[in-house]
Amino acid sequence: MQELIKQIRDSARQLLEEGKVHCVIGYRQGSIPMRAQPYFAYTPEEADNLTWSCFCTHNLAKYLIGRKEPSAIVAQGCVTRNIAGLIQENQVKRENIFILGLNSPGMIDHRRVQARLPGKIIHEVLEVSDHLVISGPGFEEKFLKRDVKRDNCYTCTNRNPVIYDQLIGEKGEETGGGNIDKVAAPWEGLGSDERWKRFQETFKECIRCYACRDACPLCYCRECFVDESRPQWCGKTVDESDVYAFHILRAFHCAGRCTDCGACESACPVGIKMRRLTSKIEKDIREMYGFTPGLDTEAIPPLSVYRPDDSEEFMRK
Amino acid sequence: MLEKIVFKDKLDGLLDKLGREYGLFAPVKDGIHTVWTAVFKAGDLDWNFTNTDLSPKGFLFPQTECMLVFENDPGSTEGMILKQPEPEDRPKALFNIRPCDAKAFAVLDLVFEQDPEKPDVYWKEKRGKTLLLGLACNNPCPACFCTSVNCGPHHTDGLDILMQDLGDRLLLTPVSPRAEGFISDLDHASEKDIKLASELEQKAVGMIKGRVNMENIQAGSIIDVFEHSAWERLHESCINCGTCTFYCPTCHCFDIQDETSGVYGRRVRNWDTCMSPLFTLHASGHNPRGGKLARFRQRFMHKFKYMPFRLKGALGCVGCGRCTQKCPVNIDVRHVVNKINNN
Numbered sequence: 001m002q003e004l005i006k007q008i009r010d011s012a013r014q015l016l017e018e019g020k021v022h023c024v025i026g027y028r029q030g031s032i033p034m035r036a037q038p039y040f041a042y043t044p045e046e047a048d049n050l051t052w053s054c055f056c057t058h059n060l061a062k063y064l065i066g067r068k069e070p071s072a073i074v075a076q077g078c079v080t081r082n083i084a085g086l087i088q089e090n091q092v093k094r095e096n097i098f099i100l101g102l103n104s105p106g107m108i109d110h111r112r113v114q115a116r117l118p119g120k121i122i123h124e125v126l127e128v129s130d131h132l133v134i135s136g137p138g139f140e141e142k143f144l145k146r147d148v149k150r151d152n153c154y155t156c157t158n159r160n161p162v163i164y165d166q167l168i169g170e171k172g173e174e175t176g177g178g179n180i181d182k183v184a185a186p187w188e189g190l191g192s193d194e195r196w197k198r199f200q201e202t203f204k205e206c207i208r209c210y211a212c213r214d215a216c217p218l219c220y221c222r223e224c225f226v227d228e229s230r231p232q233w234c235g236k237t238v239d240e241s242d243v244y245a246f247h248i249l250r251a252f253h254c255a256g257r258c259t260d261c262g263a264c265e266s267a268c269p270v271g272i273k274m275r276r277l278t279s280k281i282e283k284d285i286r287e288m289y290g291f292t293p294g295l296d297t298e299a300i301p302p303l304s305v306y307r308p309d310d311s312e313e314f315m316r317k
Numbered sequence: 318m319l320e321k322i323v324f325k326d327k328l329d330g331l332l333d334k335l336g337r338e339y340g341l342f343a344p345v346k347d348g349i350h351t352v353w354t355a356v357f358k359a360g361d362l363d364w365n366f367t368n369t370d371l372s373p374k375g376f377l378f379p380q381t382e383c384m385l386v387f388e389n390d391p392g393s394t395e396g397m398i399l400k401q402p403e404p405e406d407r408p409k410a411l412f413n414i415r416p417c418d419a420k421a422f423a424v425l426d427l428v429f430e431q432d433p434e435k436p437d438v439y440w441k442e443k444r445g446k447t448l449l450l451g452l453a454c455n456n457p458c459p460a461c462f463c464t465s466v467n468c469g470p471h472h473t474d475g476l477d478i479l480m481q482d483l484g485d486r487l488l489l490t491p492v493s494p495r496a497e498g499f500i501s502d503l504d505h506a507s508e509k510d511i512k513l514a515s516e517l518e519q520k521a522v523g524m525i526k527g528r529v530n531m532e533n534i535q536a537g538s539i540i541d542v543f544e545h546s547a548w549e550r551l552h553e554s555c556i557n558c559g560t561c562t563f564y565c566p567t568c569h570c571f572d573i574q575d576e577t578s579g580v581y582g583r584r585v586r587n588w589d590t591c592m593s594p595l596f597t598l599h600a601s602g603h604n605p606r607g608g609k610l611a612r613f614r615q616r617f618m619h620k621f622k623y624m625p626f627r628l629k630g631a632l633g634c635v636g637c638g639r640c641t642q643k644c645p646v647n648i649d650v651r652h653v654v655n656k657i658n659n660n
Contacts (some may be wrong), residue, residue, distance in 0.1 A: 031641065031649040032460050038554040038646050058646055062556075115349045119365040121458050137456060207371070207380065209590070211558035211645045227595045236574050236587045237381040267645035269370075269560045271350070 001127055004052050004102065004169045008074055011100055011166055012047035015072050021098055022069030025060050026050040033125040033134075034110035038063065050074070054108045054127060054145060057266035061217040064092045071097055074168070076104035077158040078261035081294025082217040084163055085257055088297050091220060101164025103172035106145070106153035107262070108132065111271055113148050117141060152262035152275060155180040162295055180260070184283040186276055198276075199244070205270045206243045208236075212274055215267035218254045225249060251277040256285045256301040259294045288313070319497075320506035321489040328359035328487075332412075334499055339410035339448055342376070344369045356412065364482065367458045368415050368637060372566030376409055377422065377443045378429075380563070380588045384439065384573070390580040402583075408446035417461075417637040419451050419475035420468045421566030424635065426475075427628045428569055439586075448496070451476040453514075455521050460638025462527035462651055468635045470521040471514075481514040488514045527638070529654040534621055537660075542622050543614070547656045552613035554646045559590030561640035561648070562616065567633050570596070591615045617653055 012024040028039035028049045036055045040063075041047045052074070060073055061082035075083060080101055086092040113134060114122065123136040132148065134141045156176035161167070187195045210226070213219045226234045226246050234249070235242035251274070258278045265275055285291050289302040302310075323331060335341055336357065344366050345354040351366045353373055383402040388395075422444065429440035454461075454470035463469055473479045477496035481488040488506050491497045534542055562568040572589035575582055589596055592613070597606040606612050620633030634650065641649045 030647040031652060032647065035647040037648070040550075040553050063554075111349050118346065118349075121367055121456055123459055207563050209559035209563050210593075211556070211560045214556040214558040215645050223594075227593065229595065229598070235576060236572060237576075237585055238587070239381060267556075267558070267560075269564060269643040269645075 001052065001105075005050070007168045008050050008052055008100060008102075009047050011168065012041055012050055012072065012074075013044045015098060016041065016044045016047060020070065021072040023067075024050065024072040024074070024100075025063050026074035026100075027052065027056045027058075027060075029053075030055065033122050034108065034113060052102070054105050054132075055110070057107045057150065057263065058215060059217050059261045059263035061086060062215075062220065064097055065220050067096070072100055073097060074100045074102070075161060075164070076102055077156065077160050077162065078104065078152075078259045078294075079217075080161040080163050081158060081259040082261060084297045085259065085294045085301075086217065086220075088299065088301075089257075094297065098166070099161065099164040100166055100168050101161025102168040103161075103170070104153070104156065104159045106149045106156065106159070106176055107266070108145060108148055109150040109266070112150075113143065116143065116148070149176075150262045150266065151183075151273070152260050152265070152279075154178040155183060155260070157292075158259075158295075163297065180279065181283060181286075183279075185280040188280065200240070202273055202276055203243055203247050204240070206238070206247065206272055207270060208238060208243060208246065209269060211267040211269060212264035212272070213250060215263040216254070217261070217263070218257045219250070221253075225253075247274060247277065251281055254278055255281045256289070256291060256303045257293050258282050319491055320511055321491075321500045321503035322486055322506040322510055323489060323500075323503050324486045325362075325364065326359060326485075328362070331499065331503070332356070332358060335410050335412075335448070335450075338408065340407045341410050341412055342373075343412040353411070362413065367454075367456070368418070368639075370639075370643075371564060372418050372421065372637070372639065373411055373414055374418075374421065374425070374566050374569075376411065377440055377447060378425070378569060378571075378588075382439060382586050384584045384586055386581070386583045388581055393580075405443070408448070409443075410448040410450060412450045413452040413480070414449050414476070415454060415637070416451050416470060416472040416474070416476070416479070417454075417463050417468055417635040418566050419449050420463075420472060420635045421475070421637070422449065423475035424567050424624075424628075424631055424633065425569055427631050428624075431628065449476045450478045450480060450496075453479060453481045453518065453521070455482055455517050457521055457525045458638060458642075460527065460641040460649075461525055461636060462529055462638065463636035464522055464525050465527070465529040465531075465651075466632050466634050466636040469518075470525070471518040481517060483510055483513055483517070486510070527636075527651050529636075529651050530658045531621060531632075531654060533658045533660050534654070535625065539618075539622055539626065542657060543618060545657050547659070548610055548614050551648075551653050551656055552610045555592075555609060555613045555648055556646055557592045557594075557609050557612055558645060559588075559592050560643050560645060561650075562590040562592060563588055564639040564643045566635060566637055566639070567620070568616075572596075591619070617650075617657065621654060621657075 015021045024041040027036040029051050030037050034055050061079050087094050121136045126133045132143050154176045155178035160171045234245050291302050341356050342353050343356045344351045345363050351369045386400050388398040429437035473492045477493040479490045570589045571586045573586045598604045624633040
């Protein structure tokens with residue numbers, strides 16, 4: 001990890017010194033345990049604030065949207081897939097960005113760590129090779145990182161960067177080891193009543209802060225449908241119908257574009273597993289259209305085009 | 318001597334007494350979350366929590382609150398009918414509320430009841446009926462900084478009773494007159510226990526390492542703080558979600574909507590957030606806070622400059638640290654305030 005951090009800083013410093021980019025978007029050490037903060041380095045000196053860890057859960061691709069000056073970005077596999085998607089959707093110009101690509105170690109779900117330490121106040125968490133060393137008043141614990149990863153990192157299909165200008169470190173394991181198709185649709189086999197019940201249980205605690213939407217690199221609409229007021233499509237309350245309408249519509253807006261980066265679940269302050277919707281939709285997209293988003297900057301997502309020979313199985317039922 | 322002592326396993330008497338008048342709620346763990354939950358007996362209580370995920374502000378200022386219901390049937394001779402919604406059945410007692418959250422209620426009193434002639438009736442009605450039994454913090458978390466913002470781990474502002482956790486027993490200090498009746502029959506506390514509580518307070522204060530400095534923010538003019546060059550860099554990573562505002566125990570902005578179905582309807586107010594562009598969007602299409610920087614700045618200006626300016630020095634922050642812990646991009650309020658405080 002230290003070697004990767006050094007390489008990120010060296011590359012960032014060089015890019016800034018040579019004036020190749022205006023800014024390097026990466027992460028810096030968070031202010032509380034198990035957090036990394038998105039960070040923008042503008043000077044060679046600031047490059048030394050950049051870091052890399054298994055807590056880099058926020059997807060930085062979104063920060064590229066609307067940046068006029070050339071920018072570099074630290075990007076692991078899923079983030080590069082979102083960058084590819086943003087290039088395809090004309091939100092980012094390829095020539096305007098410099099991708100410092102690197103293999104993702106699989107990011108940690110800090111809630112999972114806390115869940116194993118009920119009632120304990122965590123003061124410090126250190127990464128020591130494949131372990132985390134967690135300490136606080138009166139305790140020290142050691143967990144294997146692979147036991148406390150985010151759900152999406154277990155089933156990652158592209159840990160290595162898909163597109164990049166410079167590789168940081170070396171390419172590593174391509175997948176997280178889990179089979180996404182096996183876990184993507186946990187409700188698929190259930191009857192509609194049971195499915196609805198699970199759906200309600202999953203989303204009922206939502207407080208509508210929109211952290212999922214605002215963290216998502218796909219959600220860049222200038223005005224989100226929930227914010228439209230003339231007409232207002234969606235109610236503003238935390239009543240079930242308004243909450244569910246938001247989540248269902250958002251998931252469908254992401255169909256065929258979602259890279260399963262997990263930024264939504266990491267951002268959610270409540271801990272809602274919204275991937276239960278999005279990963280099912282992506283499974284459908286793979287099965288119906290044979291399409292996986294973010295692997296090719298030229299590939300048009302299937303729901304962005306009309307084709308007379310589109311799969312229409314659902315209409316025949 | 319007002320202080321009383323009660324053993325934790327003998328709390329049922331007090332809870333029964335409270336339960337006769339109030340619906341009792343307390344922080345209880347639900348998985349990794351700590352949530353406000355209805356409790357009935359001593360065994361339901363949790364003594365090993367830091368603080369609840371969501372603050373208790375929703376008890377007095379619900380995220381979605383019906384203000385009135387209406388009926389407007391053109392075929393009816395009754396005309397437009399407006400009705401108050403059904404009031405809550407029982408007043409509530411919040412047991413083990415943390416001092417920072419009680420302080421937040423005291424701050425919100427200044428907002429919602431700033432004009433005694435025209436208080437916010439929805440707030441005032443519930444606030445007047447709600448009893449707050451606070452549990453002092455002995456183990457503050459790494460994001461806390463209450464001691465920098467007119468509060469502290471054993472503070473009593475806003476509370477009716479302060480309870481200090483001495484291990485197997487609680488030291489109870491009445492703060493408001495209405496609390497005294499509930500603890501009058503408990504044993505008097507010993508000098509030794511009072512001293513122990515005071516030592517625990519000193520220890521807790523010492524554990525709070527986070528500090529914010531506000532001298533320059535308070536001394537500077539509003540326009541100087543508003544135009545501080547540091548906002549540009551501070552706001553960069555903010556994704557403009559509403560997490561900080563919804564988790565904040567003192568954020569209190571709301572939006573009012575009428576919802577109709579046929580001839581029936583209701584008026585609801587919902588928490589709103591200054592992070593959202595819609596919050597300030599005018600009907601004309603103009604948005605006075607159209608940019609992310611302006612929205613980010615507003616939240617901190619409101620808490621650390623506008624509120625003290627308008628409310629006799631009261632800050633819109635109690636140092637609970639929820640915003641820092643919940644922020645998806647780790648924006649740390651302490652860092653922001655300290656940067657803005659640097660001239």
